[in-house]
Amino acid sequence: MLTGLRKSWLLGLCSLLLCFASCHWEDAKKNGVDERQAKISVVRFDQMLNEYVESNSFSSLSRMRTECPQETRILLEDIIGLGEVDDERIYEKMKVFFSDTVILSLMRDASVKFKDMHELERQFTEGFHRLKEEVPSVVVPCVYSQFSALNESVVVADSLLGFSIDKYLGADYPLYKRYYYEYQRRSMTPERILPDCFAFYLMSLYPFPKDGERSLLDVILHLGKIHYAVSVVLGHKSAADELGYTAEEAAWCQKNEKRVWAFMLDHKHLSATDPMIIRKYCKASPYTAFFGEGSPSMTGVWTGMQIVASYMDNHEEVSLGELLGDIDYRRMLAESEYRP
Numbered sequence: 001m002l003t004g005l006r007k008s009w010l011l012g013l014c015s016l017l018l019c020f021a022s023c024h025w026e027d028a029k030k031n032g033v034d035e036r037q038a039k040i041s042v043v044r045f046d047q048m049l050n051e052y053v054e055s056n057s058f059s060s061l062s063r064m065r066t067e068c069p070q071e072t073r074i075l076l077e078d079i080i081g082l083g084e085v086d087d088e089r090i091y092e093k094m095k096v097f098f099s100d101t102v103i104l105s106l107m108r109d110a111s112v113k114f115k116d117m118h119e120l121e122r123q124f125t126e127g128f129h130r131l132k133e134e135v136p137s138v139v140v141p142c143v144y145s146q147f148s149a150l151n152e153s154v155v156v157a158d159s160l161l162g163f164s165i166d167k168y169l170g171a172d173y174p175l176y177k178r179y180y181y182e183y184q185r186r187s188m189t190p191e192r193i194l195p196d197c198f199a200f201y202l203m204s205l206y207p208f209p210k211d212g213e214r215s216l217l218d219v220i221l222h223l224g225k226i227h228y229a230v231s232v233v234l235g236h237k238s239a240a241d242e243l244g245y246t247a248e249e250a251a252w253c254q255k256n257e258k259r260v261w262a263f264m265l266d267h268k269h270l271s272a273t274d275p276m277i278i279r280k281y282c283k284a285s286p287y288t289a290f291f292g293e294g295s296p297s298m299t300g301v302w303t304g305m306q307i308v309a310s311y312m313d314n315h316e317e318v319s320l321g322e323l324l325g326d327i328d329y330r331r332m333l334a335e336s337e338y339r340p
Helices: 013-023 025-030 045-055 058-067 069-079 090-098 101-113 118-134 190-205 216-234 239-243 247-266 275-282 299-314 320-325 329-336
Strands: 142-146 154-157 160-164
Touching (some): 045 142, 058 069, 118 190, 118 216, 216 275
Parallel strands (some): 142 160
């Protein structure tokens, strides 16, 4: 069972047009409505699937195939790997797969938990309004909800942004305790849908440069600028809020900021390209291995956000879009004048 976040890169013009219509964003532009008044409506792909599996509703299956062909292809081929969507038996296989008692129970619980999407739609709308104000060139994606059988949290395709409601049922959801560690479950709450979606969507628009080796400095500033941008767009008060830290973890970072930076410098980790070193600083884990229990994970990303914030404080003329497009991280560090 796959458990990590993953981006899916697929094309589909027909689905793209249908999905934009569902989101109402393109409709607003075509009708001369101010984009600031356009609203995002989450496409309930999860409901279509649930109705087909639970009620054998062929009208729901037809909607999946005609209204959401791209989402259907991503689910069947890329997420759960049942085979190609053109296979004449693929939908029978899909129904059998999702009729497993454990998965069916998960689907039912997720459907109840996320019966109403109005608040999420409001938050998505506000977030993308703010992002469009900051970065006018950004294309607002079609946003949809799905079931992934615990395989994916967020999926990004060409102008599509999907999130799996079965991955955000709350840290104490009983089934999660069978498959995930406590530190993993902390991010499996409804409150993390917005930050995860915006972070992965921005990562898809501003990916890591493909050329050359990535040093720790490159990684923490690239992730730092992405999460900094998300915090601006979603109105988070601090880097700790954006990363989902507890109050105790936030206090640890504030108290130990100088120590963390000194450790990176003393051990020459900023220039390190060893994936193991980078992973210890940047990946979710019980704590940051270099600093022991009591420290939060992803202290490298937190530090990257502090550097980016310092850089932006020193460069009020730099827009958020310019920041996101900047990959000269050595210059960014130097001009940040970061001194914890």
